[in-house]
Amino acid sequence: MPAPFSLPPNLGDYLAGSTVYIFWDTFNYAMEPVTLTGLAVTDIEVYKNGSMTQRSSDNGYTLLDTDGIDIDEVTGCHGISIDLSDNSDSGFYARGNDYMVMVDAITIDGISTRFCAATFSIENRAGRNGVGDYQVTLTIRTTGGTPVSGVSVWVNSSNVRSGSVAGTKVTDTNGQVVFNLEYTTYYIFCNLSGYTFASASFTSAEGSVSFTKDIATAVSAGSSAYYADSFLTRAIADVRE
CATH class of the missing domain: 2.60.40 (Immunoglobulin-like)
Structure with a gap:
């Protein structure tokens, strides 16, 4: 046998x-x-x-x-x-x-x-970070157009930072994350120590499922923005994750 x-x-x-x-x-x-x-x-x-x-x-x-x-x-x-x-x-x-x-x-x-x-x-399966049937790719870059890796990213259907409709994902070396979402408008929220992020949103629709957002700005360790982002928003993201 x-x-x-x-x-x-x-x-x-x-x-x-x-x-x-x-x-x-x-x-x-x-x-x-x-x-x-x-x-x-x-x-x-x-x-x-x-x-x-x-x-x-x-x-x-x-x-x-x-x-x-x-x-x-x-x-x-x-x-x-x-x-x-x-x-x-x-x-x-x-x-x-x-x-x-x-x-x-x-x-x-x-x-x-x-x-x-x-x-x-x-955290490597779409089902954990998706509420819809359509893959949406977000690219997070600096205001100068450089992709930023290691950014915790979440989206919400309302402009409320403490909420999330699809969990939290972390950008790869290309600054990208992928969520499975519905065709509608979402607000983007980000966190990474040493950076601040401008407000951003997108509207996904058929034929429009990839979005690049130049919203990251590096801040020095001595600035108040650095510490606010490091502790306050990081704590929010940790709870969500």
């Missing part, structure tokens, strides 16, 4: 800073539940997108129920968790990316094995 293969389960799209829980079962050739041995946090490897470079730190990995093996004293049921807020490998966990988790070098029924345990993403 040829050896079977399996595809890792996709656990879904997670908010940045949340915790991923992964569970799996182990069986012998008779399909009876059996324990495993050798599970340690050093056996947990996380990969980002298509890169074959593993996350460089084991911090943030937890073996559930002490050792991750036979949880709640149930033979053959095992579990781990991954804390996405752990930044020991700076910037590894970030919005807009996909991840794969491998469990390596464990022993099941006397056989050494490894397997791809799960895949997941961090």
Whole structure:
């Protein structure tokens, strides 16, 4: 009988800073539940997108129920968790990316094995940041036309900064975010420490779904605008995220 293969389960799209829980079962050739041995946090490897470079730190990995093996004293049921807020490998966990988790070098029924345990993403699916059927692309640039990355962007159907109709997204290296929206008028709100942002809005319609807004202005660390944007509006964005 040829050896079977399996595809890792996709656990879904997670908010940045949340915790991923992964569970799996182990069986012998008779399909009876059996324990495993050798599970340690050093056996947990996380990969980002298509890169074959593993996350460089084991911090943030937890073996559930002490050792991750036979949880709640149930033979053959095992579990781990991954804390996405752990930044020991700076910037590894970030919005807009996909991840794969491998469990390596464990022993099941006397056989050494490894397997791809799960895949997941961090705020990288349109469904989390969309209320409509139409993809709308926003490009945030400086008043001089330079794209700004790392900007938290949210939109509202009314000109109220503390509200959001489609969650918060963060601009990529091209200064872009994509929301799934309806055809109507939206107001844009932004936050990034060290910048202020002018008021802006757009009206999406058939054939008009890409908008470039030159609204960002860099401010010095000593200005009052810098501190207002850093603390007040950042707090609002953090709550929303």
